[in-house]
Amino acid sequence: MIAQDRYSRMVSLLKVAFPLAALALLSTLFLLARAMETDTAIPFADIEVQERLRDQQITGPFFSGTTQTGDQMSFSATKLITLDGTVGTNRAEDVLARLQTAQGATFRLLADTAELDIAENSAVLNGDVSMTSSTGYRIDTAQITSLISTLDVTAPHQVDANGPLGKFTAGNMRIFTPSEGDNTQMLFSGGVKLVYTPNKSGK
Numbered sequence: 001m002i003a004q005d006r007y008s009r010m011v012s013l014l015k016v017a018f019p020l021a022a023l024a025l026l027s028t029l030f031l032l033a034r035a036m037e038t039d040t041a042i043p044f045a046d047i048e049v050q051e052r053l054r055d056q057q058i059t060g061p062f063f064s065g066t067t068q069t070g071d072q073m074s075f076s077a078t079k080l081i082t083l084d085g086t087v088g089t090n091r092a093e094d095v096l097a098r099l100q101t102a103q104g105a106t107f108r109l110l111a112d113t114a115e116l117d118i119a120e121n122s123a124v125l126n127g128d129v130s131m132t133s134s135t136g137y138r139i140d141t142a143q144i145t146s147l148i149s150t151l152d153v154t155a156p157h158q159v160d161a162n163g164p165l166g167k168f169t170a171g172n173m174r175i176f177t178p179s180e181g182d183n184t185q186m187l188f189s190g191g192v193k194l195v196y197t198p199n200k201s202g203k
Contacts, residue, residue, distance in 0.1 A: 057081045061092070069177050070102030071151040071184070075123075077114070090116045095125060099151060099175075101184040106134040107153075107175065109144065121148050129155075133186070137163035139173065151184065152176045159188070166197035 064074035077092035095114040099107040112127025125144040141155040155173040171190015
């Protein structure tokens with residue numbers, strides 16, 4: 001029984017560790033690329049070569065993983081850049097993130113850019129940030145922050161939302177799974193204002 005518990009804990013740890021290690025490896029590859037010979041013939045324009053040497057990048061990155069509570073996360077972008085040669089810190093452009101909770105609810109996030117920091121276990125989405133949910137909500141805001149290793153998403157500034165009940169605004173929003181393992185919760189706070197739209201079908 002003890003061996004089985006140890007096995008279960010190890011599997012849960014690896015589900016989180018593998019995607020994080022993959023992203024850290026990508027960052028390390030950026031630094032290794034800086035050591036290549038610059039006088040080697042490369043089929044790129046000179047200007048493009050210099051851009052890649054200054055800010056190393058990967059085109060079309062994708063990674064996914066599962067949290068300890070069974071929530072699935074995936075992340076993709078058109079470009080991922082390591083800034084200032086710092087391993088584990090990246091900026092992604094044209095970001096698409098998908099979240100699926102252990103209970104089956106799904107969230108789809110779009111953003112102009114995202115700042116990823118492995119050491120701080122954080123991702124910050126900026127720009128024209130929008131999120132849609134399988135429960136029928138669309139949320140627009142200026143910024144969303146998220147933990148990387150677990151489902152905990154926060155919009156610290158005003159959100160404009162449209163959903164089954166109508167249109168509403170709120171000072172902030174948080175989506176998280178309680179530590180007790182209850183269902184994922186979507187919490188709006190900070191002066192919620194709702195314009196209720198009755199169901200036209202009369203139901």
